[in-house]
Every structure is written in C-alpha cells, then in structure tokens.
Amino acid sequence: MNFRNIFRAFGMTLAVGTVVPATTPAAIADAASTPAAGQCEWVGIISQEKSRAWSTRNSEVGYKEGMLTATAALLGSWETFKLCNLDNTNYTIAALTTKKYVSAELDYSGADYGMLRARSTGVGDWEKFRFECTGSLCAIKSSKNNKYVSAEYAYEGSGYGMLRARADTAGAWEKFYVRPSPNA
Template sequence: MRRLMIRALLMVAALALLGSVTPAGASAATTDRFRLVTAANSPFGKGINGCCTLLSEANGKYASAELGYGGRDYGMLRARAGVADAWERFALSGTDTTWTVKSEGNGKYVSAELGYSGNAYGMLRARADVADAWEKFDLYYNEAQNLYALKSQANGKFVSAELGYRGREYAMLRARASEIGAWEKFRLGAF
C-alpha cells in the first residue's frame, strides 16, 4: 500500500512538472526580473530619440521595418537583420510610463495591429503618423542582463519575435505574450 501511495505521489509530481514545462520556443515566466521603466527611474532619461536598435536576444538579429513590403505588411517589424542599417533604426520616446517607437526609416510610429486576426494579430508595423492607443508601449528593463521588453498598452501583451514562423513572417514582432520569455527579450543599442 505504501509503495502504491509513493508511486501515485510521484505520478502527480511528474504530471505537475510536465504541465509547467514550456514548449520549445514558447515563453517562460521571467517578468519578475524586469521592472517597468518610468521617466523617474529610466536608465537613459526621458528619451533616446534617434539612437536605438532593437536586437532580439533569441536569434541575435536586429528588428527591421520592412519598408519593401506592400499592403498590410508594409512596415512590419521583423528581427531578421545581421547589421543595423536605415531600416533597423528606431527612436524611443518616453513620458512617465508611456513609450513610443518610431522608425527612422520611414518616420512612422510603430503600431500593434489589433484589428488583424490569426497569426497577424498584434503584428508591429511602422505605419502611424501620430501616436494613438495602438502606438503606446510600456518598457521593461532587466538591469542584471541589460535586456528590455516592450508591452503594448492597447492589449496588455508583451512583444515577441515569432521565431516559429517561416518565410517572410519569420521573426515578425507581435504583441501577443502574457509573460516575458526568450522571444520577448531585446537589447537596445546605439547607432
């Protein structure tokens, strides 16, 4: 009877562990090591206009605004560049806890596309002339790792680099994660 009880407990523990395993590429919880960046505690002041690149920690590629794409994909952000050129430059500006991201390549604010459905829901695009609800983000910082995460204020989701996608959607940036995991971590760099 005692052996049966021990086996049952081991089975329950094993199932609990399996339930907490994060599938390959999916996000594991690390939000507790990141703090919300405000104007008061910002490591770089109220803004770093004209100085930023976003490097995906997960694949080591710079985020690009895809200005060669047409239609609904014009300005899509993808972590796909090995070097930072014109399409990989962004300006971050902050006021208190609200941050905007603006493409230096086309001068447009980055939007989280909440009107799209399916795999395109929350896609980030450099397409707005003014910063409205879909163009506002929270910025989180992990000082120990010098990593950042962006969270859309419009849907409350963290920005992910979609490394499971293929073709022209590979590494598309989307506001879709509930927590900060491997795909949601970025390095900010100067150009």
C-alpha cells in the first residue's frame, strides 16, 4: 500500500502544497510510514516539534549549499524527497530539486558536525539512514555515525532549523512525520 492509499484510509487529504489531516497525528499512528524493500516513495518529512517540513536550502553557497533545514510551512518542490528502502534497514533520501542524495557531513566539526546536505551523486555510508517508526512518526539515524537527526531550533539566523545527525537519543527535536508529497 502506498502513502496516498494509507492517508486516504485514515481520512487525510492531499492538497496542493501541503498535507491536510482530517484526523490528529495520534489517529494515524499505526499507518505504515516507509516504503517496502527495493521501493521508493516521494515524501515530505515534517518536524513533530515545530510542524515544519524539511527543506533543501538551494540558495545557500559554499559549504552550506544544499543544507537541509526543518523550517518550511508548506510542502513544495524544495520540501520533496525520494525515500528509498535499500534493504529493510538502510534508506536513502534524495532531494527533488537537486536530484542528489542527502549526506550527513561527518568531517565537519563544531556546530556543523553531522549537517545534512543534499549534495551527493552516489550512495556511500554517509548517505544511508535508518528509520525507527511508530506509524508515520519516525526517528531518523545516520547509518554511519549511529546518531539521530535533530532539527536545531536553538540556533538563530541561517542555522535555525538546521538538520544534523548528532543526537544520542530521540527527543522532540529528533521526531519527524513522514508523509506523501503531492509534488512529485
């Protein structure tokens, strides 16, 4: 069953630019949230903490080019990702706009350690993620460093909402809804 059928079954509507729930997130907690092995789905990934979607920062330059943040209010093309199940353990995430895979940048230090960027043309260890889901609510881990992806809401300016694979536990900033995207 694909995401569109799952959301119809739980009374949700896909509208242009966003997913409009007809029920609360708790009511859809048992819905499948990731594709089967060998399959891909176009999705939006939304922070549980702030209800903001992952977005590819295509306008950034330099080492922050393609940086991902969880700051968008609607699901547009910059907020659409192709989620592919490699082997029921590891997944890839590719941005619709850059047509590149999301990487956890593990060679950076300090505040940029583990920054997620849609910048890779191939799949290596830095481009693999694991999803720990209860229904459509997921904690996402980098397969390489075994750290949870966090939406960094304590930063200001261009770092606000930056996504980084840096947390040892999955708290509120590390939980995301995986929803079908109407933009693919």
